Amino acid sequence: MKKVVFLFVLVFSSSYFSQELPDNFVYLSDIDHTIKSELRYLNNNNFIGKPINGYENNCVIITKESAINLKKVQAELLKKGLSLKVFDAYRPQQAVDHFVKWAKVLKDTLMKREYYPNVDKSELFDLGYIASKSGHTRGSTIDLTIINLKTGKELDMGSPYDFFGVQSHPFYPKISKAQKENRMLLRKLMLQNNFKPYENEWWHFTLREEPFPKTYFNFPVK
Template sequence: MIKPILIASFFFIFLATHAQQGSNRLPNGFVYVKDIIPHLEVDLPYCGHHNFIGKPIQGYLEPQTILTKKATEALAKVEKELNKNNMGLKIFDAYRPQAAVNHFVKWASEPNDTLGKAEFYPTEDKRFLFKRGYIASKSGHSRGSTVDLTIIILDSKKEIDMGSPFDFLGEISGHSYTKLSAQQLKNRKTLKSVMEKYGFRAYSKEWWHYTLNNEPFKDTYFDFPVQ
């Protein structure tokens, strides 16, 4: 008969090996965000059809959130501070492979492909999304230290009102847009203030988009899949 202690030993060796295999999928310096912030809320629309293209995005094989370890550790500090006030973070997108960016570029070149226009860019002509700064052929997300996110109330998991939804491509999503309610402006300021406090900088056209100031791979654009 195999002794229980021996069975337990084999079990823990199996778990450790499985965990190591999972981490080996990622380049050095990258982590799965939920390994460090386990209670983080995640909603990754690029893994499905509910996004501005209206189809799953190339390179997103599984609904995983990946960032550099440095960015994740900074984000954990943001989460900890928000938790003190019954708030937390929800991530919409983190690391984004270059294949996904290429998918965006290809989509932008096809004027008749407008599945998501009514919901995500009703006032914009998709031919000018590059010129207006909503899409780029190189994305900070591919460097691994840029994240799209919002604030939620912990008890209800409900997003606070930011005045426009994630990935709404229009003037209303910019930080300089002021035709919002006092509460919406306050909510955006809350997110911006806490993100900047822990070393992130905002992107002017998107209230949800933040990049770590001292990102470790500032000149490298990765293309490993999200899985």
């Protein structure tokens, strides 16, 4: 008697085994799976040098309105052989609290050379690099860049992500023409799709008329 073997292939959304999100939050990959991500606070490659509280998986969580608009940005980039790459989106309050606690320990300067070589750690609060509240925690702010799909490399923006210094200001003049053009490409597409820029960081944008302008969430990124 022949044995019959049935093979079932099940396809789940990226959020199938993840948490139930609050209303109006989505996993970005469920809206556009082509957008790349590298959540820096999930690993050691960030200004603290350690994983940050509240980050448990490399999944981008954001409000639905923001995700829909990012999909429009991505569609324009794909025509050019480019793609968005997300460094951070929704950020739980526990992560912000982790930043604040770290900033108060002045001797902990593990990543100073890479991320804030010209800024004294004692000045991070006064200069606005660290704060007790973050727009990310409201769910409609995103940190991102552009990559070349053929090479997989990030476009040169003239300063690294999360670099604390004037070099990260969008219109910083002492960078090359190509670096300026790369920054302006990202800025132009984000502006065209209802995001407003932050004038101290080329990578930072917030959805206009965000749905939770006064609510700070604390569920984990997983």
